[in-house]
Amino acid sequence: MNETMSVTRLIMGASPAVQLVMLFLILLSVISWVMIVQRWLVFSAAEKGIYSFEQRFWSGMDLSQLYKEGTQLHKENQQVVGMENLFRAGFKEFMRLRQKSSMDKDAIMDGSQRAMRVAYAREEEKLEKHLAFLATVGSVSPYIGLLGTVIGIMNSFLGLANQTQATLQVVAPGIAEALIATAIGLFAAIPAVIAYNRYAAKIESITGTYITFSDEFSSILHRQLYSQ
């Protein structure tokens, strides 16, 4: 009983059920961190894309020229992100519908707006991917940790029942071992919750920018259509 008491020793000496819970929680933590980093990369790429595309868009460049540049990028197998996709979808539909002489102007506008809405939905879906997972980890892993703790404390009290003398030394290791499960659960949950809240706010702002842009773009198209 007089050996060194350390967290590692406690984890190694824990009962299989508690160890399973701990392993599961560590796995959850790793996966949620993968999601956090990956989402962070995606969001920063989207923001960078918004910034660079808006600069190009408002620089007074010809729209068909902008569209051709995007096609060039696509051919080079480089990803076209966020706002440019919106622009490409709307402009493509606009050009295609305008070439048909039978189309009236409202129908052209409607078609272009619908195409942009679809592209927007796709972009939003891309952004929100994995966010539900983060939310789940954030809310569930404390409970899983608690389950491990309850199992551990249960075991330690079962052991206590066989002892004649109820000393602190008999119960303490079991309880400490059980509490480690809760600690790991919280360790997994806290970053996930923080990341989820942060990313939800970011998605809100990015999608807001997209909506504004699509409105602005459709107003430009509208002007082009009716000024002729």
Next chain:
Amino acid sequence: MKMIVYNGYPLSVFVAVTMHSLVLAGLLYLQTSRTPDVLDIVQPAIVKAILINENPQLRNEELLEQQRLIRLDDQRQAQAAEQRRQQTEEEQQRRQQAEAQRQKEQEREQEVQQQEERQAVARREQQEKERREAQLLRKQREEQEQRQREEQRQRELAAEQQRQREAASNSAAVEVARTEYELVQSYSSIVHDLVQQNWSRPPSARNGMTAVFRIRMVPTGDVLDVAIVKSSGDPAFDSAAERAIHRSGTFRELQGMPTNIFNENFRTFLLTFRPEDLLN
């Protein structure tokens, strides 16, 4: 964007795994570097509570030893007195003899003086005779002395033998007592273990407390009654100890004990309760 190859998954997996291993390594490092000084405080050594009882066997032995010593002392004193008395007697005898001799000599001298004129011739003869007699006397005295010395030596020898015999019988007794003592020890440790298993100490128990109980038992191992001899001052502690004895109930293990040992040691015996491993 070039940065997110395969949607950035490889990079994020790498980052997450390295972060977790870093955290784990940091935790391990902290544990290993911090354990030595924390250890002494966190982990007090567990000492089983020890029941100490006053061993009647030991006390008996001590008493016996004391008695034996006293007896030996008495014997030695008596011997010394005897010797002294004998010596004084001998001295007296010798003095008496010397006195008688002197008287005889005086008589003889008178006779010699009376007969000097009459027997001038016979004087030389007389002198010769005297010398012979003196020689004889000396021899006699020497013989007596030798005899006395012999006697003394024999007496000493006898005393030595007596002492040796006594020592031998003593060591045999010690041997017997030791095996008996071991037997008693083993039986009392059985009793201790049983009582200790049934002893649950109240939270008010402190390290310095001592409660002594007198237990009366019959050879079947049944406890007749339990009486408190010395209270610990804490009624909860006392009653817990008494409950432990009652809960142990019948000591079946004591049934095979030789009757004389049982009567000497376990018919009534004292049991002391003293918690020694508590933290407070």
